[in-house]
Amino acid sequence: MNTHSLDERITALAPVPEHLDEQWADATLARILADTPTSTKRRRDRRRLAALAVAGVLTISTGTAVAAANMGSIGAVKDVLLKFGDEPNTTANDIGTLGTPELVAQFRRGDGRLFAFWIAISSKGVICDAYSDGAWDGEGVPTAKQLEYGCSGEVVDPTQVDTPIPLERPDQVGGFFKDEAEPILYGVSPYADAVEVHVQGTGVDRTLPLRADSHGFGSALPEATGADSLTLTFLDRSGQPLGSRTYIAPVG
Amino acid sequence: MEQDRDVTEFTQAWQSDGPRVAAYVRRHVAAADVADVVAETFLQAWRRWADVPEPPLPWLIGTARKVLGNHRRGDDRRSALQQRLSLLGDAARSAEDAGLLATERLAALGALAALPEDQREALLLVAWDGLTPDEAATVMGVRPGTFRVKTHRARKAALRAVDPADPPARLAVVSLSTLSKGGIE
Numbered sequence: 001m002n003t004h005s006l007d008e009r010i011t012a013l014a015p016v017p018e019h020l021d022e023q024w025a026d027a028t029l030a031r032i033l034a035d036t037p038t039s040t041k042r043r044r045d046r047r048r049l050a051a052l053a054v055a056g057v058l059t060i061s062t063g064t065a066v067a068a069a070n071m072g073s074i075g076a077v078k079d080v081l082l083k084f085g086d087e088p089n090t091t092a093n094d095i096g097t098l099g100t101p102e103l104v105a106q107f108r109r110g111d112g113r114l115f116a117f118w119i120a121i122s123s124k125g126v127i128c129d130a131y132s133d134g135a136w137d138g139e140g141v142p143t144a145k146q147l148e149y150g151c152s153g154e155v156v157d158p159t160q161v162d163t164p165i166p167l168e169r170p171d172q173v174g175g176f177f178k179d180e181a182e183p184i185l186y187g188v189s190p191y192a193d194a195v196e197v198h199v200q201g202t203g204v205d206r207t208l209p210l211r212a213d214s215h216g217f218g219s220a221l222p223e224a225t226g227a228d229s230l231t232l233t234f235l236d237r238s239g240q241p242l243g244s245r246t247y248i249a250p251v252g
Numbered sequence: 253m254e255q256d257r258d259v260t261e262f263t264q265a266w267q268s269d270g271p272r273v274a275a276y277v278r279r280h281v282a283a284a285d286v287a288d289v290v291a292e293t294f295l296q297a298w299r300r301w302a303d304v305p306e307p308p309l310p311w312l313i314g315t316a317r318k319v320l321g322n323h324r325r326g327d328d329r330r331s332a333l334q335q336r337l338s339l340l341g342d343a344a345r346s347a348e349d350a351g352l353l354a355t356e357r358l359a360a361l362g363a364l365a366a367l368p369e370d371q372r373e374a375l376l377l378v379a380w381d382g383l384t385p386d387e388a389a390t391v392m393g394v395r396p397g398t399f400r401v402k403t404h405r406a407r408k409a410a411l412r413a414v415d416p417a418d419p420p421a422r423l424a425v426v427s428l429s430t431l432s433k434g435g436i437e
Contacts, residue, residue, distance in 0.1 A: 006411050007379070009360040012350040014380040015278070015343050017271035020290075028291045029266050032298045033259060087305065088314045090393045150395030 076141035077101045077118045077130045080149055091151040096123035101130065103211065104173065105186040105218025106138075114138045117186055117218065119170055126151050127167055174218070176230050176247035183225060183249065186218030187232075191242040194234035198241075201227035207235075258301055265308045266294060273312050276381050279343035280320050292319045310387040313377070317391060337365040343380075363413035371406035374399060 078101050085092035092098075101120035108114050113134035120128045130149035136142040152167055167173065174187030189197065189210050197217050198207045204224045208217045224230065233244040270290060277289045293316040297304055304311050340361045344350070347357040364372055370392070377388035389399035 006360065006363070006414060007407065009350075009352060009356055010364065010375065010410075011379045012352055013344040013357060013360060014382075015275045015345060016349075017275040020270050020274060021287075024287060025266070025270065028287075028294075029263065032266075032291070032295050033262070035295060035298055037258070037299050037301055084390075086303075087390050088311050090390055091395070093393075148395055148397045150398070 072141040073116070074101050074103070074118070076143070077147065077149075078120065080130060080142075080144045080147055081120060081128050081151070083144070084149060084151075092128060094124075095126040095128070095151055098122050098128065101128075102214035102216070104170075104188055104214050104216030105211075107184075107219050109134075109184070109220045110182050110222055115184060115186075115218070115220075116142070117174070117216070119173060119188070119214065119216075121170070122151070125168075127170060127173070128152075129173060170214070174216075176221075176224070176227075176249045178224070178249040181225075183221045183227070184218070185221050185224070185230060185247065187216070187247070189215040189217065189234050190245070191215075191234045191236075193236045194242050195237050196235050198233040198235060199230055200233070201230040203227055204230060210234075262298055262301055265297070265312070269309050269312055270294065272309060272381065273316050275343065276313050277316055277320065279339050279376070279380075281339070283342065289316060289319050309381075310383055310391055313381060313383070314391040317373075333365055337361060340365055359414045360410075363410040366413050367406055367409055371402055371409060374402040375406045375410070378403070 078098065081092060081098055081101070084090050085095065085098065087093075099121045101118040104117045104119055106114065106116040114137055115131070115133050116136065116138075117131040118129065120130075122128065128149065128151035130142075130147045132142050132146050132148070135146035165172070169190075170188040171190035174185075176185050177183060185199065185208075192215065194210055194215065196207050196209050199205070199221075201224060203226045204221060206219075208219055210217050221227075221230075227249070229246055229248045231244055231246050234242045236242055273293055274286055274290050277286045277293075281289060293312055296315050296319070297308065297312060344357070344361060347354045350357060352360075364375070367375070373392060374388065377383045377391055378385060381388075383391065385399055385403070386396050389396045392399060392402075394402070
């Protein structure tokens with residue numbers, strides 16, 4: 001048996017929804033409608049306000065072309081995360097006030113696909129993130145369908161995949177990923193004074209700048225196909241090392 | 253007038269989505285408890301109707317899931333494998349209606365019952381409740397990439413349950429779709 005045939009069996013077993021007992025349904029509906037809604041907002045107006053908020057973000061993102069693109073993207077990412085928080089039962093519920101997202105890394109892979117990753121921290125210290133890996137081409141602003149996003153979550157150490165660690169700090173995000181033909185590296189410096197990071201591993205010896213706002217970094221590493229891990233040394237403005245970390249590639 | 257429109261919309265949701273919510277609930281609790289959970293779910297929906305997104309079904313199932321969570325905390329007997337198998341068997345189509353052999357039906361339901369709850373939920377929200385993967389991810393409170401990992405693992409585990417010869421998945425696969433998971437030592 002293969003997974004396809006098992007999928008087919010499971011799908012075939014999908015129950016056919018049965019009509020509710022008419023007498024019970026009528027009585028229960030009447031009882032529910034007799035209750036008073038706690039929210040008096042108008043349902044359709046709420047959606048229109050959300051649309052206006054997006055338009056507002058686009059309107060205020062003026063300035064240089066690059067700055068406009070960045071600000072627009074950040075506003076769009078925040079809007080997506082805020083809407084995610086409005087949905088019931090999501091990881092973005094009850095996180096306090098969402099801070100402004102910051103771009104951690106944005107770069108193109110060798111095949112031209114754009115990778116971009118943002119994080120935002122809430123007033124309760126919850127870390128939310130959003131990313132696009134090829135779905136957004138960098139033109140305009142990313143849409144919700146072009147992003148993967150969520151809040152809190154867990155970090156997996158590739159050497160201990162069965163014991164995930166709660167995501168509590170920005171410098172926990174990212175890693176060295178080799179599950180496609182071209183490896184990539186991205187993350188956030190744990191050192192506030194660092195301005196660049198020296199990356200070394202089998203076939204890899206290069207320095208990446210850190211973003212001034214998020215302290216993030218990232219790049220495609222086509223030369224890293226033979227590396228199973230990378231050593232990252234974070235350097236301050238005078239080139240002095242502040243500390244190092246080892247990033248191990250997940251196997252994939 | 254606004255109230256009239258809300259009543260009309262809510263009544264339509266009750267009629268069209270009530271049976272679907274009931275179908276979801278039926279595989280989690282005994283038949284005698286289904287009506288209570290459905291009624292509580294829609295009562296919460298009515299109280300927050302202005303906040304319920306369109307279409308309402310994913311929100312309703314997400315709320316039913318919470319109501320069920322409260323329900324199950326008071327009845328841990330439902331965690332037993334036989335109990336799960338019985339609930340799934342009651343909820344699923346018959347072998348004849350599904351076009352399966354009885355043994356095939358039982359094997360598939362057994363595999364589903366043996367899955368960890370979140371994996372079973374991930375599979376069935378899509379396969380049985382008709383939600384899109386993104387809607388199902390929202391119901392479960394996880395990001396879409398994480399949801400896809402859950403369903404992938406569920407399929408592999410279910411397949412191993414019905415065919416032990418199928419090799420286990422590699423343990424250390426972490427795809428880019430789970431990007432919140434870094435690789436930091």
